[in-house]
Amino acid sequence: MPLYKNLSYLTVTIMLFLAACNGKENPKEPVEEVKEKPVHAKVIAPPVNADSAFLFVKQQVDFGPRIPGSKAHAECAAWLETKLRSYIPEVIMQKGIATTFDNRKYDVKNIIASYNPEQKQRILLCTHWDTRPFADRDEGSNKNKALDGANDGGSGVGVLLEIARQLSISKPDIGVDIVLFDLEDYGQPDESSFAEMKDSWCLGSQYWSKNPHKQDYYARFGILLDMVGAKGAVFPREGYSMHFASALVDKVWNTASTLGYGSFFINSQTGPIVDDHLYVNQFANIPTIDIIHYNTMKTDFFDHHHRTTDNMEQIDPKVLGMVGQTVLQVVFDEAGHISN
Secondary structure (H helix, E strand, O other): OOOOOOOOOOOOOOOOOOOOOOOOOOOOOOOOOOOOOOOOOOOOOOOOOHHHHHHHHHHHHOOOOOOOOOHHHHHHHHHHHHHHHOOOOOEEEEEEEEEOOOOOEEEEEEEEEEEOOOOOOEEEEEEEOOOOOOOOOOOHHHHHOOOOOHHHHHHHHHHHHHHHHHHHHHOOOOEEEEEEEOOOOOOOOOOOOOOOOOOOOOHHHHHHHHOOOOOOOOOOEEEEEEOOOEOOOOOOEOHHHHHHHHHHHHHHHHHHHHOOOOOOOOOOEOOOOOOHHHHHHHHHOOOEEEEEOEEOOOOEEOOOOOOOOOOHHHEOHHHHHHHHHHHHHHHHHHHHHHHO
């Protein structure tokens, strides 16, 4: 995904008006008995297995850099399709063609698992599974080397595979579509000899958003995961997320706080970040937010972003589990809300 762009900062001011009304009853008049509505207990999501999510990240990295057109990319795609199908029977690989900034054409392979496919009320959970072809933020000769993409790509997939496993066990009464986007990270570097290409990032999500896997597809909301497994991760409220779906940001961040993760899901806000959720919002019109590691003090992504050091040494199972638990709880909350 691209570095933070110096776009105009999105200032989203949310004003909440709380009105409290106190009434006094006239004791001389008969009082109509009001029956209290039943209070439904909060539905608690099952515990996410952080070690399982960590293993799923490692299994991806073991294929090598998942660069579009490479053997590792093809082998990992087949593994992801099979692994998802072991938990969720309905899985498709959406294929298309995309042209990158360097005028190369690649096969797009978006992998989509639909849990509870007949349920009309649906949630979209997504991430990207490809890796950047070159470590352009590294030093010297490393700039042209491929990277493992353990965090940038692998972590979001690891969390969603674990969520798929949990859905197969607990079976909440809601539809969930897990979409693994391809060709997210083949965007044009800042230092490029090619003519500037508009929207060079997130090619897989652009394709899916314009050509959804089902006609007239819609979800109540979407949650994108990007770089959600590094040690010391923090997740501020991202600018485009606040612009398109501020209420959903509140829901997710409040859930994280309730679970005890408030020091990770922080209330600071970033500027707008170009990521897959932007195109899901723009083209598919599904309110979608981005949970993304971004250091607001350094105004930069995690320290190993687009570097050869983005490997398994940077991954913390606890962070994977924390993000997975937050997202799964939001899914269960939504399922409980619909059933009530």
